[in-house]
Amino acid sequence: MPRLAACFVLVLLLALPAEAQITLDADDLYVSEPVTVTLATPAEALTVTYRPNSSIETVETIPLRGEQSVTWTPVQAGVVALSAGGSGMRNVSVRYQRAPAGGIVVLLIAGCLLFGGAIFAFRKLFQDGPPPARPHLDT
Numbered sequence: 001m002p003r004l005a006a007c008f009v010l011v012l013l014l015a016l017p018a019e020a021q022i023t024l025d026a027d028d029l030y031v032s033e034p035v036t037v038t039l040a041t042p043a044e045a046l047t048v049t050y051r052p053n054s055s056i057e058t059v060e061t062i063p064l065r066g067e068q069s070v071t072w073t074p075v076q077a078g079v080v081a082l083s084a085g086g087s088g089m090r091n092v093s094v095r096y097q098r099a100p101a102g103g104i105v106v107l108l109i110a111g112c113l114l115f116g117g118a119i120f121a122f123r124k125l126f127q128d129g130p131p132p133a134r135p136h137l138d139t
Helices: 002-015 101-128
Strands: 021-023 036-037 043-052 058-063 069-073 078-083 089-095
Touching: 021 089, 043 069
Parallel strands: none
Antiparallel strands: 021 036, 036 069, 043 058, 043 078, 078 089
16 A cells, blocks of 8 residues: 555656746737747757648747847747757747738638529529429329
């Protein structure tokens, strides 16, 4: 029984949350708004990867020159991976401050095509009325 209790305590100690390696001074990140990134240990560079693990990922390297913090301004919205040498890695979400006008226009055009096509199809389907009645033959 003491071994079981010791194993349980060991598992609890190992499961305690680790200290944050990369911290940000803001909870919500927005495009073109600067944020201070603080590392647990000094590093030479901060690597910023926009849309990690995708075919269109973009990598930006910010030199730190042995400092622990840097001001970073996100230039693209989406998932961003922050990494710095021995300080680990952190994924963050960058958003637009407001909805982009181009996205709203595309959404409206797609809705018009979708619902316009459905209306056209129903009108075409029901324009002639019901089919003529066929005489029923009893044998």
